[in-house]
Amino acid sequence: MVCPITLQIAALLIAAGVVLSALACVQWPTALLFFLGALCMGLNIFETYIDHWPYTPMYMNSRLIVLFLGTLCPVLSLCGKWDSKAHGLTIGLTMLLFTSATLFFPKDYYMPNIRSASIWSHLYSLADPLGRAIFIASATDTVSGNTKSPLMELAFTFFAIAIFSGMLFSINGLGTPISFHQPEVIGFMFIWFLCLLISHAQWARFRPSLFKALNVSAALLTILVTIKFDLGVWRPLW
Secondary structure (H helix, E strand, O other): OOOHHHHHHHHHHHHHHHHHHHHOOOHHHHHHHHHHHHHHHHHHHHHHHHHHOOOEEEOOHHHHHHHHHHHHHHHHHHOOOOOOHHHHHHHHHHHHHHHHHHHHOOOOEEEOOHHHOOHHHHHHHHHHHHHHHHHHHHHHHHHOOOOOOHHHHHHHHHHHHHHHHHHHHHHHHHOOOOOOOOHHHHHHHHHHHHHHHHHHHOOOOOOHHHHHHHHHHHHHHHHHHHHHHHOOOOOOOO
C-alpha cells in the first residue's frame, strides 16, 4: 500500500462532507469536499499503479468507486441532480464506507503474470468500478423521484465495456475467455445481472415505491459485494 496519508486525508474530507450534508442541504461546499476527497484517493491510486508497473494492482474497486463517485458530485450538482439531503448523505456515506474499509482492512495484491498488464486489463479495471459507481449514484437519483434515470443506461454501458475488455484480459493473461472459479468474477456477474434487472424494471409498470425499493436494494447489494471481495485483514494504515 502506497502513502496511507492520502487515504487518511480522503477519509477526513469525506467525513466533513457527510457532516455538512447532514446539517444542511448545501450543494457546492459538500460536493467540493467529496471531490477533494476523491482527488486524494486518485493520488493514492496513481501512486499504486506507478510503483508496481507493469503488474496490475488487484482489489482496487473500492478505491476507484470513491474516486468516481467524488468526481460525479460536481457534475450532478451542475446538472441540477443534487436537490436533496439524500444525495449528499447517500453518496457521502458510501464513499466513507469504502474509504474506511480500504484504510482499516487493506488488501493489496498484484497480478503476478506480466502478460496480464495489457490495455484490456486496465480498461476492465476502470470500466467495472465506474459502472458500479454510476449504478450506486442512479439509486440516489431514483430515491429523489426520477424513476427513469439516465445514469442507469450509462452504468449498463460501462458494464458492457467491462465484460468485453475483461474477456480479452482473461484470454491474454489466463488463456481462457473467462474463469468462473474466481469469486470476484461471480461477484461481477451478480452485479451485472442486478443492473440488467433494474434497467428492465424501470421501463416496466412497477409502482414507483416498489421500483425505488428494488433499485436501492440492488445498490446496497452492489456495495456489499464490492466490499466483500476488497476486504482484507485488520491492518490499520496509520
